[in-house]
Amino acid sequence: MSGEQFVTGIDVAQIPFATEHLAGALELSQEMLWPYRLEDWGFALELGQGFVLRNGAGTVIATAAWWAYGEDHASAGMIIVAKAAQGRGHGARLMDALLAAAHPRTITLNSTAEGLALYERRGFVRIGVIQQHQGVPDERHQAPPASLVRPMAPSDVEAVARLDRQATGWARRQMLDRLIQAGDGHVLVRDGEPRGFAVSRRFGRGHVIGPVVAEGAADARALIEAALAPLGKVFVRIDTAATSQLGDWLESIGLRQVGDATTMVKGPHIPPAGPARMFALANQSFN
Known part of the structure; x- marks a missing residue:
């Protein structure tokens, strides 16, 4: 992925996460050294929903997914922004779309250190630590x-x-x-x-x-x-x-x-x- 694809963000489109985006999502997770297989992405999408951002070339540059547990609760995850596209508000844009879609459910997620500030600005509070x-x-x-x-x-x-x-x-x-x-x-x-x-x-x-x-x-x-x-x-x-x-x-x-x-x-x-x-x-x- 080249930085030139994300110079302005004007041609970045937000669309519902669909099967056709799985290969692009896999490339994002590989770039982050996350261990997901294509089958793991497919399993997650089968049970949940979410959004992706695509640039003008059709490349998936960001993902965010969530899973509804009844009408009161949900979990969120698989929130990734391509390294070349970071720092342009793409993560915030997807998170706001996810929160709007999941409203009014209580949402639980597990955050990396890099994501803490983004989530805290949106009202998330820390309740524990998960060890891998x-x-x-x-x-x-x-x-x-x-x-x-x-x-x-x-x-x-x-x-x-x-x-x-x-x-x-x-x-x-x-x-x-x-x-x-x-x-x-x-x-x-x-x-x-x-x-x-x-x-x-x-x-x-x-x-x-x-x-x-x-x-x-x-x-x-x-x-x-x-x-x-x-x-x-x-x-x-x-x-x-x-x-x-x-x-x-x-x-x-x-x-x-x-x-x-x-x-x-x-x-x-x-x-x-x-x-x-x-x-x-x-x-x-x-x-």
């Missing part, structure tokens, strides 16, 4: 006893949706159904009832484990062990809150912390009542 852990596990992991964690069955989906709602406060059944369809699910059972779950699926450089929902860190660890066991020595990514009490353990098994992001919210924020809590995200865009 990844790598190839140092050794093969044994699954917990089947009496504690077992493969997810179709009959579990209602309970899984209820646990997710407890952990997030969001109604995102469509998202969960698609994540489960795309990956391998595990359910933690206690007293005959599902009390937590995890989903492992292909993403980026290998696999991502998330969401992981449980009532405590020990249960979350058991679910992650169950997800790791069939994967063997492959690249794995887990995005977990700094307060999850999982960071040291993830480091000890070879999943090093390689970065972090600031969780931000615009709109009324009521912490989920639980007892189930979110221990790992589906990814930093979906939350």
Whole structure:
């Protein structure tokens, strides 16, 4: 991409994010060294919506996407501006369009350090930190006893949706159904009832484990062990809150912390009542 394409911005058009823009979006994420595959972009667009900016040559120079969780909540992400086009207000333009489209929902996102000022100017407040852990596990992991964690069955989906709602406060059944369809699910059972779950699926450089929902860190660890066991020595990514009490353990098994992001919210924020809590995200865009 050449700087000459973005001299004035007059010929930059904002249009709805469509399938025809996926290849251009992939090029943007590659330029930023983000690990998305074309399939990851397609999966995100299938479940959400957003906007792109195209220059006069038809090149995608910026993206922004969001996902509705009912009428009250949404998450936002995949907000990228080409390096040659930065500093011209393109990110602000797309963010304003996204906020208008998602209104009046409360919006959650995970921001890089570079994006904090943009979001704070639009009323987002910081509520936490997400730590990105990844790598190839140092050794093969044994699954917990089947009496504690077992493969997810179709009959579990209602309970899984209820646990997710407890952990997030969001109604995102469509998202969960698609994540489960795309990956391998595990359910933690206690007293005959599902009390937590995890989903492992292909993403980026290998696999991502998330969401992981449980009532405590020990249960979350058991679910992650169950997800790791069939994967063997492959690249794995887990995005977990700094307060999850999982960071040291993830480091000890070879999943090093390689970065972090600031969780931000615009709109009324009521912490989920639980007892189930979110221990790992589906990814930093979906939350």
